[in-house]
Ligand code: HEM
């Protein structure tokens with residue numbers, strides 16, 4: 001009797017083993033999954049990136065693994081990335097369903113929305129609106145420069161001292177998004193801004209943590225009162241904040257005279273009429289939250305990385321300052337157009353972005369149909385993970401793959417060139433929608449601050465530690481930098 005039971009039990013698991021998680025034919029190779037858990041038990045939840053790396057050493061550039069029952073394929077290297085994202089573009093342009101981030105966005109908005117007419121039209125609308133003059137009279141550039149002038153004033157008070165720039169950059173990045181979405185920025189000690197940042201921090205901490213990995217692997221967990229409940233509550237608070245802003249805008253808006261992104265969207269809704277339109281307020285709410293999340297940590301972590309490298313590479317900093325002084329002369333402020341005359345500064349910024357590697361695994365994709373990649377078959381619905389690190393540091397693609405060196409973006413004549421493997425924004429139809437905005441922010445921030453200040457690595461700070469802190473967005477370890485006013489440029 002007992003023997004039969006054991007046999008049945010073993011047989012049951014064996015069946016599960018063979019049928020539930022059998023690799024499809026000609027699927028990329030990978031470790032053997034166990035039922036229900038997939039390869040979860042083989043990964044260190046606190047830092048899965050490290051363990052995944054070992055798998056790529058063993059199985060090659062394109063390999064597979066299972067998150068629970070969910071098959072996933074990891075892409076390494078420029079060749080695989082290009083074939084998937086650029087050549088087979090649409091086949092790889094979906095987003096996973098049923099993961100925590102998908103549930104948070106309700107399938108609406110852009111970032112986590114699956115490949116669909118709604119995604120496509122919202123993406124097109126957002127791209128148009130985030131162009132320099134897409135937001136009405138006050139240009140994107142003006143909004144960014146306005147925030148930078150406040151940052152400059154705050155930094156001037158720290159002349160001769162050392163500061164940890166983390167919170168300052170975080171607030172500045174968040175404020176620029178507030179100005180774009182809501183039409184106004186906030187003082188850095190404003191309660192609303194502080195509250196906003198606290199909620200964002202809580203959400204990112206959770207999304208980066210092991211609970212999210214468990215949630216995504218074992219979907220039944222969502223019915224339990226586990227710590228990720230808090231994330232959904234936080235999301236509701238953010239949605240409420242956006243909804244309040246939208247209500248305020250509706251009562252003060254002048255049609256066709258937009259003050260900000262929300263006004264532009266309300267105009268677009270009006271234009272499209274009611275009924276079957278894909279544009280409505282619940283979409284706008286998610287869009288506001290998404291743009292805020294996508295545009296804050298990314299920018300502030302890149303800036304933090306920039307100043308970490310600039311303080312520890314004073315030669316690079318000095319050369320940038322020389323170029324900036326020469327191009328700007330006694331003009332009041334920089335403009336984004338000036339980048340064409342500043343090849344070295346451009347190279348420095350791109351090199352910072354390469355080293356910063358802010359979103360190492362991009363945002364997960366999903367195949368929208370049965371397709372192929374590097375000779376393998378990949379069925380519709382497979383989760384796709386892009387290893388952007390593998391491209392940004394690929395040894396065959398860079399002159400100095402592992403060092404911070406702006407020469408990676410300069411040719412023999414000292415002109416700025418951008419290698420194909422520069423992919424911090426990913427590539428293809430899902431490529432970062434905020435690239436233009438991000439590049440404008442980074443350029444104006446770095447040029448304005450480097451013109452006014454010298455940043456130094458404090459003598460008592462020990463050796464710099466470039467090891468990043470793991471997360472969905474990666475950041476450098478906290479550090480302090482010395483701030484010194486430079487002599488006035490006009491002297
Ligand atoms: C240095 C700054 C930034 C970096 C490195 C970055 C990087 C990325 C990456 C890697 C993706 C995923 C692309 C993919 O799935 O293939 C992405 C998507 C996205 N980013 Fe950014 N981003 C940055 C700044 C911004 C900013 C400032 C905004 C706008 C407010 C923004 C908005 C978005 C949106 C809306 C998406 C989703 C696009 C889609 O799914 O169609 N990003 N970004």
Ligand SMILES: *[C@@H]1O[C@H](CO)[C@@H](O)[C@H](O)[C@H]1NC(C)=O
Pocket residue numbers: 049050052053054056074076387389390391393
């Ligand atoms: C991504 O690529 C980097 C560099 O090639 C490697 O060290 C890392 O382990 C890879 N990670 C994954 C998930 O394949």
Ligand SMILES: *[C@@H]1O[C@H](CO)[C@@H](O)[C@H](O)[C@H]1NC(C)=O
Pocket residue numbers: 118277278279280281282283
């Ligand atoms: C808003 O539009 C989406 C499709 O874009 C639709 O699924 C949703 O039900 C609409 N919501 C409201 C409140 O009309």
